[in-house]
Amino acid sequence: MKFRKVSAVVFAATATLSMAACSGSSSGTSSGGSDGSSFEFWSFTGINAKGSAAEYKKIKPNVQIKLTEVGNAQETAQALTTALAGGKVPDLVLIQGDDLPKFVQQPQNFVDLRTMGADKIKGDYLDWVISQPTAKDGSIIGIPTDVGGMAIAYRTDLFKEAGLPTDREEVGKLWPTWDAFIETGKKYTAATGKAFLDNASTSIYSQVVNQGQEKYYDPAGNLVYDKSPQVKAAFDEALKAVAAGITAKQSSFTDGWSAAMKKGDFAVVAAPVWLLGAIRDNAPDTKGKWDIATIPGGSGNWGGSFLAIPKGAKNPKAAWEYIAATQSPQGQLDHFAQARSLPATPSVYKDPKLTSVKDPFFSGAPIGTIYTNSLLGLKPFLIGPDSTTIGTEFGNAIQNVEQGKGDPAKAWDAAVTNIKNAIGG
Amino acid sequence: MTTSIRPAKKALAPSAPVKTTRAGLTEIVAPYAYIAPFFVLFAIFGLIPLLFTFYVALFDWNPIGEHVFVGLDNFTRLLQDGRFWNAARNTVSIWVLSTVPQLLVALVLAHLLNHVRLRFAVLFRMSMLVPYITSVAATAIVFAQMFDRDYGLLNWLLGLVGIGPIDFIQSVAGSHALIAVMITWRWFGYTALLYLASLQAVPRTIYEAAAVDGAGNVRQFLHISIPALRPVIVFTIVTSTIYGLQTFTEPLLIARSAPSTCGPIRQCQTLTLFLFEQGFTQFKFGYAAAIGVALFVMVVAFAALNYFLSTRTRPERA
Numbered sequence: 001m002k003f004r005k006v007s008a009v010v011f012a013a014t015a016t017l018s019m020a021a022c023s024g025s026s027s028g029t030s031s032g033g034s035d036g037s038s039f040e041f042w043s044f045t046g047i048n049a050k051g052s053a054a055e056y057k058k059i060k061p062n063v064q065i066k067l068t069e070v071g072n073a074q075e076t077a078q079a080l081t082t083a084l085a086g087g088k089v090p091d092l093v094l095i096q097g098d099d100l101p102k103f104v105q106q107p108q109n110f111v112d113l114r115t116m117g118a119d120k121i122k123g124d125y126l127d128w129v130i131s132q133p134t135a136k137d138g139s140i141i142g143i144p145t146d147v148g149g150m151a152i153a154y155r156t157d158l159f160k161e162a163g164l165p166t167d168r169e170e171v172g173k174l175w176p177t178w179d180a181f182i183e184t185g186k187k188y189t190a191a192t193g194k195a196f197l198d199n200a201s202t203s204i205y206s207q208v209v210n211q212g213q214e215k216y217y218d219p220a221g222n223l224v225y226d227k228s229p230q231v232k233a234a235f236d237e238a239l240k241a242v243a244a245g246i247t248a249k250q251s252s253f254t255d256g257w258s259a260a261m262k263k264g265d266f267a268v269v270a271a272p273v274w275l276l277g278a279i280r281d282n283a284p285d286t287k288g289k290w291d292i293a294t295i296p297g298g299s300g301n302w303g304g305s306f307l308a309i310p311k312g313a314k315n316p317k318a319a320w321e322y323i324a325a326t327q328s329p330q331g332q333l334d335h336f337a338q339a340r341s342l343p344a345t346p347s348v349y350k351d352p353k354l355t356s357v358k359d360p361f362f363s364g365a366p367i368g369t370i371y372t373n374s375l376l377g378l379k380p381f382l383i384g385p386d387s388t389t390i391g392t393e394f395g396n397a398i399q400n401v402e403q404g405k406g407d408p409a410k411a412w413d414a415a416v417t418n419i420k421n422a423i424g425g
Numbered sequence: 426m427t428t429s430i431r432p433a434k435k436a437l438a439p440s441a442p443v444k445t446t447r448a449g450l451t452e453i454v455a456p457y458a459y460i461a462p463f464f465v466l467f468a469i470f471g472l473i474p475l476l477f478t479f480y481v482a483l484f485d486w487n488p489i490g491e492h493v494f495v496g497l498d499n500f501t502r503l504l505q506d507g508r509f510w511n512a513a514r515n516t517v518s519i520w521v522l523s524t525v526p527q528l529l530v531a532l533v534l535a536h537l538l539n540h541v542r543l544r545f546a547v548l549f550r551m552s553m554l555v556p557y558i559t560s561v562a563a564t565a566i567v568f569a570q571m572f573d574r575d576y577g578l579l580n581w582l583l584g585l586v587g588i589g590p591i592d593f594i595q596s597v598a599g600s601h602a603l604i605a606v607m608i609t610w611r612w613f614g615y616t617a618l619l620y621l622a623s624l625q626a627v628p629r630t631i632y633e634a635a636a637v638d639g640a641g642n643v644r645q646f647l648h649i650s651i652p653a654l655r656p657v658i659v660f661t662i663v664t665s666t667i668y669g670l671q672t673f674t675e676p677l678l679i680a681r682s683a684p685s686t687c688g689p690i691r692q693c694q695t696l697t698l699f700l701f702e703q704g705f706t707q708f709k710f711g712y713a714a715a716i717g718v719a720l721f722v723m724v725v726a727f728a729a730l731n732y733f734l735s736t737r738t739r740p741e742r743a
Contacts, residue, residue: 078705085488102708106490251682255569259576389707395690399682403595405690421508422707 039091039318044076044305045069048339049094050330056322063318073305074099080310084109091308095142097304098388100132103142105385107135111309114140116320120237122169124329128380129344133306136221142306143323144344146332148272149371150207150300153279156363157289158267162191168365172294178237179207181296186247188267195248195266200238201398202252203270206391208234212377213299216382216391223423225390226416235415238398239408249402258282270295272302273371280361292365299377304344342371349376386423393419426663449684450496475721478714486711499715509716511691512699513723517600519676519695520669522605523612528661530613532654534644535620551623552612561611565678568607569594572679575734581717594680600693623657624650659735666727670720696720 043049043234053065067092070076077099095103097127103109119139122130125144133142148347152175158165164187165171175181186195197203212230225231241247248266250257259265262283271279271292279290307327309319325331332343337353348354354368395417400406406414482500485493503509537543538550556564570595571578580590593599627649635645651658672695680688685702687693694702696716704713 081488081708103489106487110490198439250575254681256573256575259573265575392683396686399689403592403689405595421506424502 002227012366023116037062037318038066039313039315039322040066040068041319042068042070042076042080042090042093043321044073044096044198047341051339052326052335056326059325060321063322065322075101084310084312085366087312089312091309091313091356092322093308093310094145095306095308097132097148097306100142100306101383101385101387103308104133104135104383107137107139107141109311110139110141111311111313111316112139113309113320114138114139116309116316117324118143119240121324121328124347125344126346126367126375126378128378129304131380132383133308137260142308145305145307145327146303146335146341147344147375148274148301148303149342149374150272150295150302151292151370151374152295153269153276153292153362154272155264155286155289155410156291157266158192158194159188159266162188162267164188164191166291168291168293168363171291175296178204178296179192179240180236182241182244185241185268189244189246195260196246196268197241197270198248198250198260198266199252199256199399200247200402201395203247203268204241205234205238205395205398206296206302207270207300208237208297209391209394210300210302213379215274215383216387217382219382221384223384223386225394225419229233231394232412235398235412239401239411242398242402245312245410247402251399261362262286270300270302272300273340273367276305276359276362276367277340287361288363290361291363292359292367292370294370295374297377301375301378335367336368340367342375346372346376386419389422390419393422428465429743481658481710482714482718484711486709486714488708488710492711495711499712500718501570502712503715503719507690508694509696509719512694512696515597515669515687515691515693516695519601519604519608519672519693520666523608523672524662524665524669525674526605527609527613527665528658529617530609530656531616531620531661532651533646534613534617535624535654536650536712537723538617538621539624539650552616553617556611557615559611561674562678564611565675566611568603568675569679569681572599572603576705595688596694597690600676600679600688603679604672604693607675608669608672612665615667619657619661620654623654627653658730663728663731663735666731667724670724670727671697674700677701696723 041049041053041167042050049067049069053067055372056065069206071081076093077095078088080093080095080103120138122296126147126316129144129147130140131331133144136139148173152171154171159166159171163186165174174184188194188196209231212228212234214224214228214230218233248260261269261279261287264286269275269279279286307323309316309323313319326335329343329345329347332341332345333348333351333353335341336343337357340357343349343354349368349372354372355366357366357368358364359367378422394415397406397418398413401408401411464545483494483496485495485498519712536548543549570576572580574580574590574592574594577593579593583589583591591599593603631649632645635649640648674697676687676693676695677684680686680693683689685694685698685706687695687698691699697720700713700716700720703709703716
């Protein structure tokens with residue numbers, strides 16, 4: 001009898017376990033109300049999502065936001081992929097621009113925000129930004145929350161040592177083109193014996209390639225990465241900088257890059273607005289030694305995020321109300337004043353609230369004006385399913401030459417071969 | 426299964442003869458119930474995912490889009506994919522570079538720690554486990570910093586004796602060596618303890634007799650310790666092969682500029698990292714599953730080879 005009891009318990013336990021495991025994906029459907037006064041929101045860590053949610057609670061005190069900071073941007077996108085595949089999705093999710101294309105390729109997973117009223121507000125945003133979450137069938141799956149903008153952050157103290165001008169207007173005039181930028185770098189390196197720029201793949205290739213009208217796909221969606229003059233020009237420009245010996249060979253966000261920034265081993269870095277925070281945290285001792293000048297070519301963008309509502313969301317209405325309230329031009333302007341995330345809405349670019357922001361860490365540079373100016377020259381171009389892969393392979397080829405392992409004469413062909421391999425074309 | 430429950434039945438039969446059918450049923454069912462938790466959990470978390478992987482490998486499988494049946498296309502593509510063979514080469518190279526020194530160091534250490542006159546033996550034995558209980562991620566980050574080209578401790582030391590900075594992480598040989606050092610550092614203590622445990626089962630009298638006969642430390646090591654350890658050595662080779670083929674965290678964390686390829690030219694991308702790249706950064710689940718199947722076949726083949734060799738080289742019993 002004792003045996004029987006024990007075995008019964010064991011059976012019960014295993015049965016429960018197996019049932020729990022099998023029903024894991026469907027058990028979630030019963031939880032959470034759909035009364036319109038609460039919604040579930042997945043965001044990234046490190047961007048003060050809690051603050052944004054708290055702000056919203058001030059306007060709408062009776063709305064409950066179930067906020068989850070899933071992880072960094074990439075981890076959030078991975079979690080979203082799993083959630084979409086499994087069926088239990090949040091009501092609102094933040095997606096970083098780099099991760100957006102693979103979701104835009106599968107718009108059936110998301111609520112077409114035109115049905116919620118996105119058609120009426122889409123004119124508020126920069127055309128090349130709102131084109132990114134717009135799918136082939138015309139549906140809009142995301143609303144931009146911010147953009148990166150591009151500028152060159154440089155060390156005034158190191159420029160002075162090298163005999164270069166330090167005033168941000170004059171520095172901007174040193175490099176109307178990328179060729180002039182590389183020439184300035186040569187002068188700096190000749191005078192100081194130190195590297196001018198952090199690396200060529202991020203600070204040159206990724207910038208130049210985004211300044212054209214066409215990137216890896218033509219407007220009809222055909223792959224043109226191996227024929228596009230803009231891509232080739234960007235690639236050659238990066239190799240030119242490598243050949244000139246002006247780069248510190250420090251790939252962005254590596255330990256060496258952080259250490260070099262602290263030690264002043266490079267004087268210049270191409271910086272989107274969100275990178276300013278990284279410089280501030282990374283090298284606090286360099287406060288006041290930095291300034292910000294216009295990027296060669298005048299325009300550029302790196303980064304930016306989008307809010308989307310998955311198709312299976314239980315509270316799409318509450319989620320949309322949040323988007324409409326917080327991502328209006330005024331909402332984005334307020335957020336810039338607080339958190340320095342650059343608005344994607346050009347109507348506020350002349351607002352004194354934006355133009356008056358000056359950053360003491362960067363010698364009082366008017367970051368609102370500098371960064372929004374860099375956004376106005378950009379053109380929309382088609383981003384396809386393999387854009388990220390193609391960009392990574394070109395960047396890797398440049399890195400390989402920069403690290404002294406690759407032959408610059410063969411780098412382009414090698415990159416194209418690798419891309420064909422990677423995208424299975 | 427049936428052979429394993431029969432002895433139990435036999436053993437129970439004389440003391441408690443089976444009378445009612447209910448009791449008989451219990452006795453038949455009970456052993457299965459006892460082992461059920463493992464097998465049920467194994468089926469859920471091991472077997473079913475494994476079989477599902479074989480299934481997914483036959484598709485062009487987008488996790489949030491369409492699943493198109495492509496038959497064996499993923500496998501034919503894989504066999505022609507230079508990146509796959511590169512990853513396979515890297516994996517084997519890192520495995521050899523990490524396993525051989527690790528087992529040798531562990532053997533010698535175990536022999537030394539088994540010495541009778543060693544003081545603080547427990548302290549030494551325990552401290553060897555510290556690398557093993559340290560988080561792999563922490564190990565990888567610290568080692569990557571030590572081996573850094575411009576600001577690393579190692580290159581600073583090399584610089585003192587006039588050797589120019591070596592870019593370990595960006596070169597094929599350097600990155601493999603770095604990963605091998607990390608794996609060796611992590612596992613040598615654990616392996617040494619396995620050997621030590623086995624050595625302690627060897628009667629002291631054998632060593633004493635050898636010493637009386639004039640055998641020195643080295644001869645004792647070669648002629649007593651190693652033959653005694655043969656089964657454990659085979660076991661550690663098999664386990665380190667299986668772990669070695671699955672090396673993942675170290676390569677993911679050392680090349681921060683291109684983590685999922687372990688550097689711009691995939692110089693240290695292992696098979697599992699290639700699987701991760703295809704599955705979770707490119708979202709080609711079908712192709713990633715095919716890599717998983719290939720890896721499975723390789724592990725089985727290596728394990729079979731090890732088994733074959735170990736049964737062949739079993740020492741003759743005296």
